[in-house]
Amino acid sequence: VPISQFELIDRILVHLGDRVASSIVVPPGDDAAVWRPDQPLVVAHTDTLIEGAHWTRQTMSFADAGWRVVAVNVSDIAAMGARPRYILLTVMVGPDLTEQEVDQVVEGVAASRRVHDVQVIGGGVNASATTALSVTVLGDAAEGPPPPLLRRDGARAGEAIAVSGWVGASSAGRELIRSGRGSPTSDALLRAHRRPVARTQLGMAAAAAGVRSGIDVSDGLVQDLGHIAQRSRVGIEIALDALPLHPAAVSELGLQRASDLALGGGEDYELVLVGSASTLEALATPELAVTIIGWTVEAHPGEVHVFDVDGMRYFPPFVGWDHLQARAAGEVV
Numbered sequence: 001v002p003i004s005q006f007e008l009i010d011r012i013l014v015h016l017g018d019r020v021a022s023s024i025v026v027p028p029g030d031d032a033a034v035w036r037p038d039q040p041l042v043v044a045h046t047d048t049l050i051e052g053a054h055w056t057r058q059t060m061s062f063a064d065a066g067w068r069v070v071a072v073n074v075s076d077i078a079a080m081g082a083r084p085r086y087i088l089l090t091v092m093v094g095p096d097l098t099e100q101e102v103d104q105v106v107e108g109v110a111a112s113r114r115v116h117d118v119q120v121i122g123g124g125v126n127a128s129a130t131t132a133l134s135v136t137v138l139g140d141a142a143e144g145p146p147p148p149l150l151r152r153d154g155a156r157a158g159e160a161i162a163v164s165g166w167v168g169a170s171s172a173g174r175e176l177i178r179s180g181r182g183s184p185t186s187d188a189l190l191r192a193h194r195r196p197v198a199r200t201q202l203g204m205a206a207a208a209a210g211v212r213s214g215i216d217v218s219d220g221l222v223q224d225l226g227h228i229a230q231r232s233r234v235g236i237e238i239a240l241d242a243l244p245l246h247p248a249a250v251s252e253l254g255l256q257r258a259s260d261l262a263l264g265g266g267e268d269y270e271l272v273l274v275g276s277a278s279t280l281e282a283l284a285t286p287e288l289a290v291t292i293i294g295w296t297v298e299a300h301p302g303e304v305h306v307f308d309v310d311g312m313r314y315f316p317p318f319v320g321w322d323h324l325q326a327r328a329a330g331e332v333v
Ligand SMILES: [Mg+2]
Pocket: 075, 076, 079, 215, 216, 217, 218
């Protein structure tokens, strides 16, 4: 007899609901969670990771998938400059998912929510045709005017564009895993793919410093920058040789491939920030680099142009991931 839905929920809550903050009025276990917000603005986001579409048993463990579903959701709160606080987790149990694998998911979620400093306040379990993990994350932010948020429509022409950490490391890791070419020097790349860390502190620091536009690198740098260009009605120009490429990505895959993955590979969960160059540079810490990679311009509003070291326009082979178009094209992870 398989474990029951209610036993599974209890199991999840035993591992994840252990710390109950004073702001939680009704903890997990009732029909709904109730909490007292610290800040006047509530910020919410939801995202689902589906086995076979977002990860496979080849590319990562179930613990990695559990880690990731928290990180990718928290990253979108970080990309608003807000503070992530609570998550609701739904586990959709596919026919071949074992109890041990559910425990691994829970272990990954538990580790990730500790690092990302968020609490599990609810969720659920369903039987499903495919295994999937869904998280809703709730955060908060201070009131303005204007509210200290990083918005896609907050950029103006004449500003600098910066990115945190490395770009292209995650998709370089995915490529090495798929080709079975993992080596000791590529460990950092595999980790970037399996265990990304959302840049919450950077997002909040940027918003507090007066930066008003940003996005996280989820689907591909050029495509993600395109959202800012379109929503802010500015042009964006990126210098190819300014991209912070991970040295292991360059040594394992070559400069050309590492650059293309940085432009379109996605899943880095680094933050792109738009603001004055001096403000952006001051956000760097000993642990996390903030690198200026381009600027906003009045020309070509809504478009992202990439330039090579000779100042020639460079057309990347891919700019980002679109799940619906990828499925239509028959592509898999
Ligand atoms: Mg995002």
